[in-house]
Amino acid sequence: MSKLVLVDGAKGHTGSFLIKEILESKPNWQIIATDLPIDSRKKLMKKETIFSSELKQMDEFLIDPRVEFLPTDLTKPETLEALFQGRKYDFIFHPASLYDYFALLDILREINVEGIRNLLELIIKTQDLKKLVFVHWSTCGVYGEPKYEKDLRGYPIPADERAPYDPPNYYSISKMEQELVLKEYVKEHELKSIIIRPAPIIGPYQTYGAYHILMMINKLGFAPGLHIYPKKKRLAMPLIHIEDLVRAAVFLAEDERAIGEAFNLVINPCLQEDFLEYLGTLLNTDYINIPILWPLYKLLSKILFWIANRKEKKARKLDSRPQIDLSMAGYMNHQYHFSNEKIKMLGFNFKFPDYDDVTKDTVEWYLGNNWLESDY
Amino acid sequence: MGFVSSIIALFILGWLNSYLYRKYLRKRNKDWIAFLAIISIGVFWILDCLIYFDVLNMTWLNSLPWINIPASGSGRYFLWNSFMVIGLHPNISPQAGMEIVELVLLISYFPWYVVGKLLGKILHGYRTYQQGLYWPFRPTKTVIKKREK
Numbered sequence: 001m002s003k004l005v006l007v008d009g010a011k012g013h014t015g016s017f018l019i020k021e022i023l024e025s026k027p028n029w030q031i032i033a034t035d036l037p038i039d040s041r042k043k044l045m046k047k048e049t050i051f052s053s054e055l056k057q058m059d060e061f062l063i064d065p066r067v068e069f070l071p072t073d074l075t076k077p078e079t080l081e082a083l084f085q086g087r088k089y090d091f092i093f094h095p096a097s098l099y100d101y102f103a104l105l106d107i108l109r110e111i112n113v114e115g116i117r118n119l120l121e122l123i124i125k126t127q128d129l130k131k132l133v134f135v136h137w138s139t140c141g142v143y144g145e146p147k148y149e150k151d152l153r154g155y156p157i158p159a160d161e162r163a164p165y166d167p168p169n170y171y172s173i174s175k176m177e178q179e180l181v182l183k184e185y186v187k188e189h190e191l192k193s194i195i196i197r198p199a200p201i202i203g204p205y206q207t208y209g210a211y212h213i214l215m216m217i218n219k220l221g222f223a224p225g226l227h228i229y230p231k232k233k234r235l236a237m238p239l240i241h242i243e244d245l246v247r248a249a250v251f252l253a254e255d256e257r258a259i260g261e262a263f264n265l266v267i268n269p270c271l272q273e274d275f276l277e278y279l280g281t282l283l284n285t286d287y288i289n290i291p292i293l294w295p296l297y298k299l300l301s302k303i304l305f306w307i308a309n310r311k312e313k314k315a316r317k318l319d320s321r322p323q324i325d326l327s328m329a330g331y332m333n334h335q336y337h338f339s340n341e342k343i344k345m346l347g348f349n350f351k352f353p354d355y356d357d358v359t360k361d362t363v364e365w366y367l368g369n370n371w372l373e374s375d376y
Numbered sequence: 377m378g379f380v381s382s383i384i385a386l387f388i389l390g391w392l393n394s395y396l397y398r399k400y401l402r403k404r405n406k407d408w409i410a411f412l413a414i415i416s417i418g419v420f421w422i423l424d425c426l427i428y429f430d431v432l433n434m435t436w437l438n439s440l441p442w443i444n445i446p447a448s449g450s451g452r453y454f455l456w457n458s459f460m461v462i463g464l465h466p467n468i469s470p471q472a473g474m475e476i477v478e479l480v481l482l483i484s485y486f487p488w489y490v491v492g493k494l495l496g497k498i499l500h501g502y503r504t505y506q507q508g509l510y511w512p513f514r515p516t517k518t519v520i521k522k523r524e525k
Contacts, residue, residue: 314516322516
C-alpha cells in the first residue's frame with residue numbers, strides 16, 4: 001500500500017541510511033526528505049569535517065524519483081510549512097537533531113527541543129492524527145548510568161526502557177527534554193508516537209561518535225585492553241549498527257503494538273575489552289592486555305577525564321575543538337548496560353546482533369574506502 | 377659502555393630508534409627497524425667484548441683525575457664500574473664465577489633494546505600515520521596548527 005513519509009535530518013548519517021532503507025525495502029513509499037540548506041548545515045555541523053575534510057555523508061539517494069527534498073530549518077517554523085502544505089503523512093521519522101557533545105546547552109535546546117516543538121505544532125495543525133505515526137529518535141544517553149539490578153553473582157542486569165532519566169551531558173539533557181515535549185503533545189493531542197533510544201551508532205559513513213573509537217585506536221597504534229578486577233565491574237560497550245537502527249525504525253512504525261512505547265536499540269551485551277581486542281585485530285594494531293583493580297581503574301579514568309576536561313576548556317578558549325569530546329571520555333568510567341529484549345519480543349531480528357558483526361562490517365568499510373589511514 | 381650503562385643506553389636507543397623509524401625511515405624501507413636493532417645491539421656487543429678482552433684498553437681514562445682503573449683486568453673492571461666516568465664509582469672488583477653474570481647481562485642487551493622499542497611504539501606509534509599515546513595528549517595549539525594545514 002502506498003504511504004507518504006517525511007524524513008527530517010535527511011542529509012545526516014541516520015537520515016541518509018533511513019532513506020536508503022525505505023527505498024530498498026518499501027517500493028510503494030514516497031519520501032519527503034528535509035534538512036538544513038547546504039550553507040547552514042556546513043556552518044552548524046562542524047563536527048562532520050573537523051577530523052578530516054574528506055569525510056562526507058551519503059546523499060546520492062536524494063536524487064531518486066521517489067524522494068523529494070525540501071530544505072528547511074527546524075528552528076524557523078515558517079520554513080517548515082512547505083513540508084505540510086497539501087500533504088497528509090502516514091509516518092514522520094524525526095532523526096534530525098544536533099548531535100554534538102561539544103555544543104553548549106543553549107544551542108542544543110534551540111535546535112533539538114524547540115525544533116521538535118515547532119515540528120509538532122505544525123503536525124497538530126495540519127495532519128490526520130488518527131493515521132499518522134511519529135517516530136522520534138532519542139538516545140540511551142537519557143538514562144545516564146542507571147542503578148542496575150544485580151544477578152546472583154553480583155553482575156549488573158542490563159537496564160530496560162523503564163529506567164528513569166538521568167542524562168549525564170548537555171546532548172542527553174536536550175534529548176530528554178525533547179522526549180518530554182513529545183510526551184506533552186502525545187498526552188494533549190493523542191498523537192501516535194514511538195520513541196527509539198539508540199546506543200552509540202556505528203557503521204559506514206559515520207564521521208562522529210563511535211567513529212572516534214576507530215580513529216583513536218588507529219592513531220594510537222594499539223588497543224588498550226584494561227581487564228578490570230573484580231570481573232563484575234567490567235564495563236559494557238553499547239553499540240548499534242546504523243542499518244539495524246533504520247530497519248528497526250521502519251519495523252516499529254508499521255507495528256501497532258509499538259505505539260506509545262519507547263525502545264532501546266542496542267546490540268547484545270558486550271564488554272569494552274572484547275570490543276577493543278577485536279577492533280585491534282581488524283585494524284592490524286597490537287592489543288595490550290593490562291589487568292587492573294577497579295579502584296585503580298576509577299582513579300586512572302578520573303585523571304584522564306580531568307585531562308580531557310582541561311583540554312576542552314583550552315580548546316573553547318582558542319575557538320577550536322579537542323581531539324576527544326569530554327562526554328565521550330565519560331564512557332571510560334560509567335557503566336552503560338542496556339537491554340534490547342523489548343524490541344526482540346516484538347519479533348525484530350537484528351542483522352548485526354553482536355559486537356563482532358557490527359565491528360567487522362564497519363572497520364572493513366572504513367579501511368576499504370580509505371576513511372581510516374592504513375599502510376595498504 | 378659497561379654492563380649496566382649499556383643496558384640503559386640500549387633501552388633508550390630502542391625507544392629513540394622506534395621514533396626515528398616511524399617518523400622518517402618506515403616510508404623508505406620497512407626493514408629499517410631490523411637494521412637499527414642489528415646496528416645498535418651489534419655495536420654495543422662488539423665494543424663491550426673488545427673492552428672485556430682488553431683489545432680496547434680503557435686505562436687511557438686514568439688521565440681524568442677521578443678515575444682509577446687498575447692495569448691488570450682493566451676491561452672487566454671498567455665494564456663493572458663504567459659509571460665512574462660520571463663520578464659514580466661503586467668499585468666492584470670482578471671475581472671468579474662472575475663470568476656467568478657478565479654473560480647474562482651481555483645477552484640481556486637484546487631484550488632491553490626490545491623493551492625500549494616497545495615503549496617507543498606505545499608512546500609514538502609504529503606506522504607512519506600512528507602517533508601512539510602522544511596523540512590524545514598533544515597540546516591543543518599543535519592540534520589547531522595541524523588542522524589549519
